[in-house]
Amino acid sequence: MLPPTLDEAGVRLRAPGDADLDFLVAFANDPDLRGWLRFWQPATRADELAWLRSLEGNDDLVWLIEAQGAPVGCIGLHEWDRPAGTAELGLGLLGAASRGRGVGTAACRVALRHAFEDLRLQRVHLRVMTDNPAVRLYERLGFRREGTLRRHLYKRGAHRDLHLYGLLREEWTP
Amino acid sequence: MRPAFLRGAEVDLCPVEPGDGVLLDLMPWRLPSGDARGEAVVLTAVGRDGQPVGLVRVEAIDWVAREARLAVRWREGRLGYEDALALARSYARDELGLRVLP
Numbered sequence: 001m002l003p004p005t006l007d008e009a010g011v012r013l014r015a016p017g018d019a020d021l022d023f024l025v026a027f028a029n030d031p032d033l034r035g036w037l038r039f040w041q042p043a044t045r046a047d048e049l050a051w052l053r054s055l056e057g058n059d060d061l062v063w064l065i066e067a068q069g070a071p072v073g074c075i076g077l078h079e080w081d082r083p084a085g086t087a088e089l090g091l092g093l094l095g096a097a098s099r100g101r102g103v104g105t106a107a108c109r110v111a112l113r114h115a116f117e118d119l120r121l122q123r124v125h126l127r128v129m130t131d132n133p134a135v136r137l138y139e140r141l142g143f144r145r146e147g148t149l150r151r152h153l154y155k156r157g158a159h160r161d162l163h164l165y166g167l168l169r170e171e172w173t174p
Numbered sequence: 175m176r177p178a179f180l181r182g183a184e185v186d187l188c189p190v191e192p193g194d195g196v197l198l199d200l201m202p203w204r205l206p207s208g209d210a211r212g213e214a215v216v217l218t219a220v221g222r223d224g225q226p227v228g229l230v231r232v233e234a235i236d237w238v239a240r241e242a243r244l245a246v247r248w249r250e251g252r253l254g255y256e257d258a259l260a261l262a263r264s265y266a267r268d269e270l271g272l273r274v275l276p
């Protein structure tokens with residue numbers, strides 16, 4: 001599903017396209033980012049192109065995050081349950097320079113506003129490694145920790161736990 | 175500049191791309207970089223000049239026994255062979271949780 005372009009709060013969220021292929025390949029293969037996300041296999045340009053095409057035919061809403069006119073990351077709503085009105089939030093920022101500047105927070109605010117106000121979702125949830133600094137970002141946004149998925153990933157030489165966070169529409173404050 | 179999947183001192187290991195076909199006479203391994211069952215991962219070693227210098231494969235992955243083997247095909251005379259092996263070993267150990275068999 002192609003998402004609408006959202007231009008708010010100093011960031012622009014837009015649908016990724018073929019012209020973004022170089023960025024998407026770098027994003028999908030980045031060794032530092034991979035330490036925090038579920039990816040573990042290398043992704044070729046053909047893989048990324050196939051993934052782009054798949055977005056046109058599935059429920060996932062994926063945006064490229066642009067800050068000051070340049071792509072810095074991706075954010076998306078996945079794992080949709082349409083009758084329940086729920087989806088899972090996923091966020092990744094490429095490069096240390098893109099982190100710690102409020103870009104992730106702004107992108108989440110924009111995506112959550114769209115989720116709750118435009119799409120009228122009941123709940124957005126996410127899974128995050130327990131030692132991921134982004135935990136603080138999600139808690140600032142109002143996400144509540146609902147549980148821990150023990151040994152859910154193998155990353156950086158060890159089995160890692162994931163926290164499950166959830167945010168209900170009445171808990172969301174724009 | 176190719177994106178690095180694994181960054182090393184002398185070479186980076188990158189996803190296999192069609193342009194790496196120059197190496198196929200050295201290694202008739204199946205492309206692309208991985209396979210759907212997750213039993214092999216293939217990476218191209220790229221030197222500091224941006225040229226592919228070899229291919230590295232984490233193969234015979236056994237997810238039950240948690241072990242795998244490494245295979246390397248290398249262009250004669252190019253630097254980085256040991257670096258590439260070390261990168262692939264650390265990937266197998268730290269990202270896949272696999273013991274690399276000798």
